[in-house]
Amino acid sequence: MAFEPPQRLVRALGETYGDAAAAEWLKALPELAQDTLDRSGLVAERVMAPGGRSSLVVLVPDGVVKLAPAFARPDLEREALAHWSGWGAVRLLAPGEPVPGALLLERLHPEVSLRSLPEAKALLEAADTVRKLWVEPPAGHGFESVAERTARQAAPMEAYRADPEAGTLVTAALEARTELLAAPAEALLLHGQFRQGKVLAGDRAPWLAVGPEPLVGERAYDLARLVRDRVEDLVAASAGASAARRRVNKLADSLELDRDRLRGWTLFRAVESATRALTAGRRADAELLLEFAGWL
Numbered sequence: 287m288a289f290e291p292p293q294r295l296v297r298a299l300g301e302t303y304g305d306a307a308a309a310e311w312l313k314a315l316p317e318l319a320q321d322t323l324d325r326s327g328l329v330a331e332r333v334m335a336p337g338g339r340s341s342l343v344v345l346v347p348d349g350v351v352k353l354a355p356a357f358a359r360p361d362l363e364r365e366a367l368a369h370w371s372g373w374g375a376v377r378l379l380a381p382g383e384p385v386p387g388a389l390l391l392e393r394l395h396p397e398v399s400l401r402s403l404p405e406a407k408a409l410l411e412a413a414d415t416v417r418k419l420w421v422e423p424p425a426g427h428g429f430e431s432v433a434e435r436t437a438r439q440a441a442p443m444e445a446y447r448a449d450p451e452a453g454t455l456v457t458a459a460l461e462a463r464t465e466l467l468a469a470p471a472e473a474l475l476l477h478g479q480f481r482q483g484k485v486l487a488g489d490r491a492p493w494l495a496v497g498p499e500p501l502v503g504e505r506a507y508d509l510a511r512l513v514r515d516r517v518e519d520l521v522a523a524s525a526g527a528s529a530a531r532r533r534v535n536k537l538a539d540s541l542e543l544d545r546d547r548l549r550g551w552t553l554f555r556a557v558e559s560a561t562r563a564l565t566a567g568r569r570a571d572a573e574l575l576l577e578f579a580g581w582l
Contacts, residue, residue, distance in 0.1 A: 289319040289333060291342055298339035301566045303357050311355040315342060319353055322385040326351070338497060345393070349379055352389040359499075360387045362429060366475060366500035367391075369427075374485075375477075375495045394494060400482035405516060409533070410484050411460025412512055412580035413540050415493050415546055416480050423475040423502050432476075432503025433467050439558045448562045452572070455579050459557035462550040473549075480508050482515045506543050510551035513537060517578050527581040534582070553582045 299308035302552065319342060334343035341354035353362040367389075368379040380390040383538055400408040420430055423429060440463060446456045464569035477484070488494040492516060513534055520526040538545040560575035 288345070289316045289342065291315055292333070292335040292337045294336040294339060295342060299355070299358075299439040301394065301562070302340070303355070307355070311357075315353070318385060318387075319344060319351075319373050322351060322353060323461060326380075326387060326388075326390065328337075339496075343396075345396075348524075349393050350391045352391060353385075354387050354389075355388055362500050364389055364497055365424070365428065365521075367497050369424045369475065370419060370421070372490075372494075373421075374415055374491075374500070376488075377490075390510075391496075392488075392490075394489075394496065395487040398487035400485045400493065401516070405519075408515075409512070409537065410540075411493050412480075412482055412485060412515075412536060416477065416508065416512070417499075417541060419477050419480075419495060420462070420474045420505050422507070423473070425561075427475075427502070428446075429475070429500050429502045431473070432445060432471075432501060433505045435478075435501050436463055436467075436554065436558075442565070443558060443561050446564065449564075452560060452564065452576055455557050455576055458473045458562065458577070459554045463554045466506075466550050466554075471506075473502050474505060475541055476501050476503055476505070478508065481511050481512060504547070505541065506547040507551045508553075509537055509543065509548055510555045513548070513552045513579055514556055514575070517574055521574050521577055523578055526578075529580045530578060549582055553579055 296308070296312060299312070323346070328346040331345040331347065334345060334447050337343045338352070340358040341352050341360070344351040344353070350549065367375060371377070376394060377387065379392055379394040386469055392464060400412055403411065443456055443460060448451045449456065475497055478501050480495065485495050486492050520530050523529060534549050535545055538548045556575050556579040560572045560579065563569070563572035563575065
């Protein structure tokens with residue numbers, strides 16, 4: 287079959303890792319996908335669309351093959367999934383990899399994520415799922431820390447300090463990061479990109495997390511992305527600002543986190559995403575995120 291990468295994958299890889307690196311990997315992808323399936327003795331059913339933002343997801347009988355470029359660090363995803371061993375997350379079916387960057391995962395129900403539930407129920411299930419992932423990292427792990435990841439993210443944000451629309455919030459977000467990192471925090475294994483769309487329905491458990499970008503740090507950082515889920519609905523609501531602040535407090539309280547630390551990381555992560563959207567020319571997305579960040 288033809289292994290045509292979904293447009294979301296093409297766009298996201300170029301935006302995140304650069305057009306040149308993305309183009310080189312995408313050119314080799316059809317041959318890589320077929321080679322992976324041949325070595326594994328598997329037959330493709332179909333390519334998932336829109337699929338992931340850093341990987342090609344191919345459905346096979348009784349499983350899923352996920353292919354990602356080396357620069358997206360699939361080795362770290364493998365390490366995290368192996369450590370969780372199916373507890374709260376999709377199960378890794380094969381310890382080895384027939385082709386570098388290939389993961390063989392259990393088959394979930396990709397068409398059913400937490401976004402299919404009413405908001406209140408989705409947040410409740412999300413909280414129950416993510417708390418299972420927050421464990422001690424394995425000894426000798428290769429995961430970066432929250433401080434390291436956010437340092438990489440903060441560097442390009444500096445260029446927007448003087449931006450007439452985003453500058454005030456960028457400064458506030460960078461200052462919040464500095465304050466948060468100055469205080470001692472826990473060092474647990476985190477999902478890294480946890481949100482409703484990253485939790486799929488399963489058979490052995492109702493809901494399981496997928497697509498981690500694992501790192502080590504405090505739980506408030508991991509929960510911050512979930513806070514702004516369905517941001518377009520929040521912005522469209524007449525009471526969006528108060529609803530966003532209530533969500534911060536409710537999630538922090540339900541998972542026994544410090545409200546101010548969750549608010550600070552939510553601000554940083556929302557503004558960081560907004561500046562990336564501005565850089566990529568996605569102004570409408572950036573405006574949504576900046577409006578949300580301004581409520582915090």
